[in-house]
Amino acid sequence: MPRVAKIERSTKETQLRLVLNVDGGGNLGIATGIPFFDHMLDLFAFHSLFGLEIVAQGDTAVDFHHTVEDIGIALGAALAQALGSKSGVMRYGCSYIPMDEALIRSVVDISGRPLLIYHAPFGAEGIGSFSFQLVGEFLRAFSTHAALTLHTAILYGRNSHHMVEGIFKSLAQALAAATSLNPGMPGIPSTKGLL
Structure with missing residues (x-):
């Protein structure tokens, strides 16, 4: 089955449409109204090999916060929807990305248990x-x-652009590994039988 999800989210602060294809092979078009964020999401799509389309309008004249957060919400919901039962996925992924003087590590477990540890x-x-x-x-x-x-x-770094770029690339690479299909385990990757 295709691992695809479409999310539409509309609030008083943002309106967005997002399409995610886990097996889609790259950026399908990203326009958030925040050029630097577009660049980071483009890198994310490229390095995760996800097909990703995002069109968003938000109250960016006030602040970028609402748009960035709502895109995070929609992208997370789309990934959960696209993976469904998570049957056959590798589940775990880890990536170290050097970006010039910065070194970033991202480790992911598609566990069904939401948790962020961010340093x-x-x-x-x-x-x-x-x-x-x-x-x-x-x-x-x-x-x-x-x-x-x-x-x-x-892990270390000085240049903010390099650090943020490394984060998006390492997250992408970790997710590419975690969402890849494991031919040796076609079922749910847990002894519980459920994620």
Whole structure:
């Protein structure tokens, strides 16, 4: 069965439409109204090998927070929906990504138990008008609504752009591994028989 999900989310702060194809092979078009975030999501789609389309309009004149968080919610919900029972997936994924002077690690368990452990330097500078703190908000919303356990850590780094880019790439690579199909275990990857 195709591992595809479509999510539409409309609030007083944002309106968005998202299409995710876990086996889709890359970016299908991303337009959030936040250029730096578009770039990060494009990298995410490319390195996860997911087909990803996002069209969003939000109250970005006020702040980017609502748009970033709501996209995290929608992307997490789409991943959970696309994976369904999670039958046949590898379940676990880990990726270390060097981005120049920065090194980032992301480890994921498609467990059905939402949890985010996120280690990042306190007070890191924003990238233009994009606050570094929004990355944590995105990861929290995504991991909660995807119902997965995510540990992401910036092991070291100085440049905020490099650190954020490494986060999105390492998350993508970890998810590519975790969502790949395991031919040796076609059923649910848990001794409980349920995730």
